[in-house]
Each structure stands twice: as C-alpha cells, then as structure tokens.
Amino acid sequence: SPKLEYLLTETRGRVGIVTLHRPKALNALCNGLFVELNQVLKEMDNNADIGAIVLTGSERAFAAGADIKEMKDRNFIENYSENFLGHWTQIINIRKPIVAAVNGFALGGGCELAMMCDIIYAGDKAVFGQPEIKLGTIPGAGGTQRLVKAVGKSKAMEMCLTGSVNLTAEEAERAGLVSRVLPADQVVDEAVKTAEKIANLSQPIVQMVKDAINQSFEVPLAAGLTFERRLFHATFGSNDQKEGMAAFAEKRKAKFTNN
Numbered sequence: 001s002p003k004l005e006y007l008l009t010e011t012r013g014r015v016g017i018v019t020l021h022r023p024k025a026l027n028a029l030c031n032g033l034f035v036e037l038n039q040v041l042k043e044m045d046n047n048a049d050i051g052a053i054v055l056t057g058s059e060r061a062f063a064a065g066a067d068i069k070e071m072k073d074r075n076f077i078e079n080y081s082e083n084f085l086g087h088w089t090q091i092i093n094i095r096k097p098i099v100a101a102v103n104g105f106a107l108g109g110g111c112e113l114a115m116m117c118d119i120i121y122a123g124d125k126a127v128f129g130q131p132e133i134k135l136g137t138i139p140g141a142g143g144t145q146r147l148v149k150a151v152g153k154s155k156a157m158e159m160c161l162t163g164s165v166n167l168t169a170e171e172a173e174r175a176g177l178v179s180r181v182l183p184a185d186q187v188v189d190e191a192v193k194t195a196e197k198i199a200n201l202s203q204p205i206v207q208m209v210k211d212a213i214n215q216s217f218e219v220p221l222a223a224g225l226t227f228e229r230r231l232f233h234a235t236f237g238s239n240d241q242k243e244g245m246a247a248f249a250e251k252r253k254a255k256f257t258n259n
C-alpha cells in the first residue's frame, strides 16, 4: 500500500497490527486518518495470511476523539449531504476479529472506535469518556448506543450528559466495557497473543462466531437464537468441524484448514 501518514502497520505471525500514529494531536481522528484506517483494515481483511487484527494507539492516547479543529466550521447541510463521518463505521464491516489495545485517552470518537472493535483490552491508565456535550455536540458514532449496551443506561447517561465523568480502566472492566486490564506496557502484547490464538482457529468458524455475537445487538432474542442455530448447523458442512471433533476423539491437536 502507498505510504501512510497517520498509521503504522506491521504483522506478527498471523496478526495484523495497526497503530494510530498522529502523536502531535493525541491521535485525534482526522479525515485522512480514517481514510487510511479503512483502507488498511480492508487490505488486512482480504489478506489470507492475517487471521485477526490488533488496533492500538500510543501510550498517552488511543485517540482523543474526532479532530475538533477540522470539524469546527462545518455546517448542517454539508454534514447531511456529505454524510459527514459516515465512513467511520466501515470498520464494523471488517469480518476478521479486531482487538483494541487501549492506553491513555479513549475519548469521544476514540471511545466509539474502541467500541466498534470486537474485544477491548485496556492499559491500567486508560480513560474512557464521551466529552462531546462539552463541545456543544453529541456522540456521533455509537456513544449513545453501543456504550449503553456495554455499561448500562445510568453510567452511559452520566458519561454522555456530563461529558466529564470518565471511566478508568478498572471501572470499564467492572462495567463490562473491556475484558481485561493490564499494565500499560503489556496491553499490545497480550492483545496480539489473543489475536494469534483466534488467528490459528478455523477462520470461517471464527467469522461465524463474530457474526452471531454481532447479531445479538441487532435482533430480538428468538431471531438471534435462530441465526445462531443455523450457523451451528452450517458448521457441520465444514471440514474443520470434522477435523476438530475427530481430533478431540483421537486425543490429538486439531489441524484446521479453513474450509
């Protein structure tokens, strides 16, 4: 891919690592950054050598939100007709699992970006918040929706209505927003370990798990259970189900072939 201005990328084993890298602005999410992020994630999604992705920032900031200076003079008609920031949510169409490794500030769009990932690991100094109201606007990419599902109504209301009540890493873990709190310097390595585990399982089956869990956010329980059951049935059409269960019965390690 062409030279990137706002991101660093690397692969470790079967894991693609994307690092937000706009240090002068605490990784504020400007348009150019998101264009690059969408492009890089899509490339990794289509790369058969990569099975899972880790998204991280710096030790000071995962991302301090949308770029306020870039958007401050926009008007309603421009926003509406250009669907301003609509391309932010392309990340939810990535089929491979994404683990967010969050250190420092995850504010506004930064918190929303983390919530669009599949798993969040937090460094012990991470801070999650939705300060938009202090700027005279509201969250625009899930802060009033995904956050409620992650931490419940009262905490989400408190965070979004005040803009100044943030969650520490510990609080975020207790509330269920993040699955693990780690020393700051271990977050990325642990995220990569988890991503590597996922990347070495059967890839189509991994995709089905991600699809099924995401379905739980979209549809009522009965429809979600039907969706799950159909995919469960479908796994028996794969070689990897035959291999996985045969390996168990024969007391050996499964060798998945992703078909």
Ligand code: CO8
Residues within 6 Å of the ligand: 024, 025, 026, 028, 029, 064, 065, 066, 067, 068, 069, 070, 084, 085, 086, 088, 105, 107, 108, 109, 110, 131, 132, 135, 138, 139, 140, 141
């Ligand atoms: N946008 C632009 N620049 C920023 C941003 C930002 N969000 N955050 C930090 N910066 C810049 C600062 O302006 C500063 O630049 P400079 O050195 O040129 O003055 C540099 O980064 C360092 O920041 P600070 O000096 O402020 O660092 P501090 O350690 O003093 O403070 C804070 C850190 C508390 C994180 C502070 O920078 C801050 O409050 N930032 C803004 C946080 C915020 O309000 N975020 C929400 C933005 S709005 C949003 O995200 C809406 C999302 C809508 C998504 C819709 C999708 C469809």
